[in-house]
Amino acid sequence: METQFKNLLQVLDYFKNKETCISYLANSRWGETPTCPHCGNVGAYVTNRGFKCKAKECHKKFTVTTGTIFENTKISLRLWFAAMYLCTAHKKGVSSLQLSRDLNITQKTAWFILHRIREMLNSNQSEHLTGTVEIDETYVGGATKNKSNKKRRELAQTGAQYFSKTSVVAMVGRESGQVKTKVIKAGSVKHSDVLPLIQANVAENALIVTDSSTMYGSLKHSYRHEVVNHVNREYVRGAMHTNTIEGFFSQLKRGIYGIYHQVSPKHLHRYCNEFGYRYNTRKGTDIARFEDAVKNVNNVRLTYADLIS
């Protein structure tokens, strides 16, 4: 692929018409030979409206967008690609209002596009985190966002102040620089929430570093576990710190409060996807991030009805 664009103007120039967009997407999804999205068979007849599976027991029709985030929308691929470029290239994200202005579409359309893109950027399916893994939780939304860290820690100890908030647990592999996030619904995070989550995402031989919250107390039975005691202001003890994960949370919160202003708990996991994706690909170029994002377009089902229900 000879894509070379470095800014939105070049993206729009490159994807100048429908044909270019279709062949780019086909190449990204399948390479040379189309793969049937219904049965997985490699090989298809070209029809005047797309493809027809060559497998006798299937013979179903499909197009380049079947089974992707672009399916069943009236939005052109050119517009989708421009939105994906903007969403993955902007360090702090792009709001639906901004996107609607940039691309001359309604804010409602921009909002829908951005949520589908975020759904797609879910990086949590990747492998278990290994090495030193920092784990922490944060609470998004509501009245305590302007309180000091100390005050928030105190409130976190009681849990009682948090029933109106949404909690996010994040895990970051310090050596790999990869983060995974999980939104836990309203209320304080409990130890029963975190253990299965950690076991599903962190390798058995990892060294886990957390703060002294009691919810991580039982980790020592399953993992090597180091505790940093924030209450006693012991933030850094050699390699035993949670600065990496706190750095991620501060980006997430700056983005949510600064760009998006407020995020409903229902949609928070998608914003976490977006920030996690950008964090995990931070060393790549904008074009690499874009091309990688296009590779994730398969099998994301998120209709407008799902979003507003």
Ligand SMILES: [Zn+2]
């Ligand atoms: Zn098929």
